Amino acid sequence: MLRECLDALNVQSDGIYLDCTIGGGGHSREILKRLKEGKLIGIDKDSDALSHCAEELGGYQNLILQKADFKDAVIVLERLGIDRVDGILMDLGISSFQIDNKQRGFSYMEKDALLDMRMDVSQRLSAYDVVNDYSEGELARILTEYGEEKFAKRIARNIVLKRVNDNIKTAGELVEIIDASLPAAVKRTGGHPAKRTFQAIRIEVNGELEGLSECITSLTRRLNKGGRMAVLTFHSLEDRIVKQTFKELEIDCICPPKTPICICNKKSEVKILTRKPILPSEEEMEENSRSKSAKLRAVEKK
Ligand SMILES: C[S@@+](CC[C@H](N)C(=O)[O-])C[C@H]1O[C@@H](n2cnc3c(N)ncnc32)[C@H](O)[C@@H]1O
Numbered sequence: 001m002l003r004e005c006l007d008a009l010n011v012q013s014d015g016i017y018l019d020c021t022i023g024g025g026g027h028s029r030e031i032l033k034r035l036k037e038g039k040l041i042g043i044d045k046d047s048d049a050l051s052h053c054a055e056e057l058g059g060y061q062n063l064i065l066q067k068a069d070f071k072d073a074v075i076v077l078e079r080l081g082i083d084r085v086d087g088i089l090m091d092l093g094i095s096s097f098q099i100d101n102k103q104r105g106f107s108y109m110e111k112d113a114l115l116d117m118r119m120d121v122s123q124r125l126s127a128y129d130v131v132n133d134y135s136e137g138e139l140a141r142i143l144t145e146y147g148e149e150k151f152a153k154r155i156a157r158n159i160v161l162k163r164v165n166d167n168i169k170t171a172g173e174l175v176e177i178i179d180a181s182l183p184a185a186v187k188r189t190g191g192h193p194a195k196r197t198f199q200a201i202r203i204e205v206n207g208e209l210e211g212l213s214e215c216i217t218s219l220t221r222r223l224n225k226g227g228r229m230a231v232l233t234f235h236s237l238e239d240r241i242v243k244q245t246f247k248e249l250e251i252d253c254i255c256p257p258k259t260p261i262c263i264c265n266k267k268s269e270v271k272i273l274t275r276k277p278i279l280p281s282e283e284e285m286e287e288n289s290r291s292k293s294a295k296l297r298a299v300e301k302k
Helices: 002-009 026-034 047-057 070-079 096-100 127-133 136-147 152-162 171-181 195-206 212-220 236-250 282-287 289-293
Strands: 016-019 039-044 063-067 085-091 223-233 270-272 295-301
Touching: 002 026, 002 085, 002 223, 002 295, 016 026, 026 039, 026 047, 026 085, 039 047, 039 070, 047 063, 047 096, 070 212, 085 212, 127 136, 127 195, 136 152, 136 195, 152 171, 171 195, 212 223, 212 236, 223 236, 236 270, 236 295, 282 289
Parallel strands: 016 039, 016 085, 039 063, 085 223
Antiparallel strands: 223 295, 270 295
């Protein structure tokens, strides 16, 4: 979705851009190529991603890298003395770089990997803590809410039973528990049995949905008129939040229909550029199976 994101951002050579999730720097590199007098602020909460970008994109004098949670992006901008920007990109979730690094514990395919899943390794809470310390009820809630896992209660029950003897340490041990919790018929269809549970735990560990809507709202208020915000999501929970937030920002007066004059003073702040989300091309889905669930939504500041 590289080209689609760049089209949505409509990069101007003298603009100021904010990449909230610089990751491996793929999107940022393309933005930087289009800039002349403009600049790009690249944020990530993963220090490895920032070191990688410092090496790969270090030649660009107009790139400012900042380690931060993008929920603090407004503070980052203030610290840098930047009031307004012309474009903001959020490419949510984890990078291939993170999934492929066995030590980070994001992948259910890496049996021996220790349960971790922290994007920011300086944070305390890890997947190990969630799996070994959360109550059965909390586990079931997370798997239901963040994984939309139908067998959440069974999996949570089996996790709790298993850890009575010894803590659950590796991705492989967790996969075995999930596998034993699902009926055979379910396992025959619909992808890897551990996919939804791993997604749920990752979302919990990294607080991926908390404050996302508020963050999008406050960042759009930092856009110049005509500036764009593009958000790329990879699962329906994130997409729902982005869609709803953009709608709320776009809507004008929210007074009840029969109110004679507006008393709410709500003004439309953005124009939605993507009534339907932009999806990856057939070609991209074939080349990169991870792109299959991607959805891109964008708005323009009024
Ligand atoms: C899908 S990747 C981005 C890939 C990037 N667009 C590229 O072209 O390589 C998402 C990145 O966002 C980072 N990330 C996710 N949530 C974040 C947050 N709340 N604050 C800062 N970084 C975050 C992750 O650490 C990861 O590196």
